[in-house]
Amino acid sequence: MTLVRVSRLLLLTGLLGLGGCMSKAPTPLYQLDSGSPAIPQKANGPAVLLGPIQLAEYLSQDNLLQRQADGSLLADRDARWAGRLSANVDDVLLRQLAGRLNSQRVALAPAIGFSADVQAQLNITRLDSGPTQPAVLEAQWRLVDKAGQLRDTRLVRLQEEHQGSAADQVRAQGVLLQRLAGEMAETIGPLSRQLAESARKAEARAATATKEKPSRIPVAEPVRNGAEVFRF
Numbered sequence: 001m002t003l004v005r006v007s008r009l010l011l012l013t014g015l016l017g018l019g020g021c022m023s024k025a026p027t028p029l030y031q032l033d034s035g036s037p038a039i040p041q042k043a044n045g046p047a048v049l050l051g052p053i054q055l056a057e058y059l060s061q062d063n064l065l066q067r068q069a070d071g072s073l074l075a076d077r078d079a080r081w082a083g084r085l086s087a088n089v090d091d092v093l094l095r096q097l098a099g100r101l102n103s104q105r106v107a108l109a110p111a112i113g114f115s116a117d118v119q120a121q122l123n124i125t126r127l128d129s130g131p132t133q134p135a136v137l138e139a140q141w142r143l144v145d146k147a148g149q150l151r152d153t154r155l156v157r158l159q160e161e162h163q164g165s166a167a168d169q170v171r172a173q174g175v176l177l178q179r180l181a182g183e184m185a186e187t188i189g190p191l192s193r194q195l196a197e198s199a200r201k202a203e204a205r206a207a208t209a210t211k212e213k214p215s216r217i218p219v220a221e222p223v224r225n226g227a228e229v230f231r232f
Contacts, residue, residue, distance in 0.1 A: 029082035030064065030166065033174035034092040037099025045103025046192035049116035050094055052109050054123045055086045064166055067130035079166040089124065089177060096181030101189055117192045118151070119144045120184060127173055135160045135172035141184055145195055152187055156180065 058065070063075040081088070090108055097120075098106040107114045121142040129135035136159050143152040158179050162172040 027078060027080050028166070029080055030170045031082045032085075032088045032092050032177060033171060034095045035174070035178045037095050038102070040098045040102050040104045040106075042102050043104050045105055046101050046188065047105040047115060047117045048097065048101065048103065048188060048192070049107055049109050049111060049114060049119040050097060050122070051090075051119075052121060053086070053090055053093065055089060056125050056127070059085055059124075059127060061085075064169070065128050067128050067133040067136075069130075069132060073128065076166060089127075092174065092177045093122070093181050096178050097185055097188075100182060100185035101192075115146075117146065117195050118188055120188060122184075127176070129162060129169040129172060131164045131169075135162055135169060135176055137173070137176040137180060139180060143188065143191060151191055151195075154183075154187070156183060 058073065061075055062080050063077060064079040064081065065073045066076050067073055094106060094108055098104065107116070109119070121144065122139060123141075124137065124139045126136055126138035136157070138157050140153065140155050142150060145151050158176045160172040160175050160179075162168040
């Protein structure tokens with residue numbers, strides 16, 4: 001009887017040990033890659049306010065989403081984002097835009113006390129991929145000047161192929177954000193120079209008008225009404 005009990009105890013211990021060996025490995029965490037943007041050298045480069053950046057609500061998931069062949073989305077239980085995806089997107093776009101514009105004066109909205117030449121508002125409506133589906137980014141940006149006037153708006157759809165693994169899907173999505181920042185910079189750069197030149201010309205015209213404006217000094221004229229009174 002004692003031998004049977006010992007055998008059962010050994011069997012139970014073995015099963016528990018086996019269960020421990022078969023426990024699930026830690027879930028991998030992923031971040032979008034910002035690439036290798038150049039460190040901005042100009043302290044007086046274009047002043048750009050980036051944001052608000054709106055990310056589609058379905059992208060607020062902690063797990064990576066996998067686009068299926070029928071267009072549906074499934075959460076990948078074996079792959080999670082390292083932190084909030086929205087914050088990761090903000091960081092990638094900020095670094096990329098600053099590097100491409102070669103300007104230290106690029107800030108994320110809201111930035112209290114920051115005077116921007118151009119504000120770049122962005123709405124990302126899609127950013128996902130799947131094991132057999134390419135990475136796709138769909139977005140719209142709007143460029144606004146200091147006066148709040150809309151200067152440019154663009155709808156974009158970008159696509160990047162990958163090898164199918166979660167890691168390569170994340171790489172492809174990061175590449176799409178880098179390309180988006182590149183397209184935005186190609187528009188923001190010329191626009192900021194145009195606005196700066198317009199501001200300089202306006203200041204020059206105002207200064208010239210002030211110099212040419214005749215001074216009006218009141219002349220005293222006597223009014224005779226029994227007594228000599230001077231009116232101005």
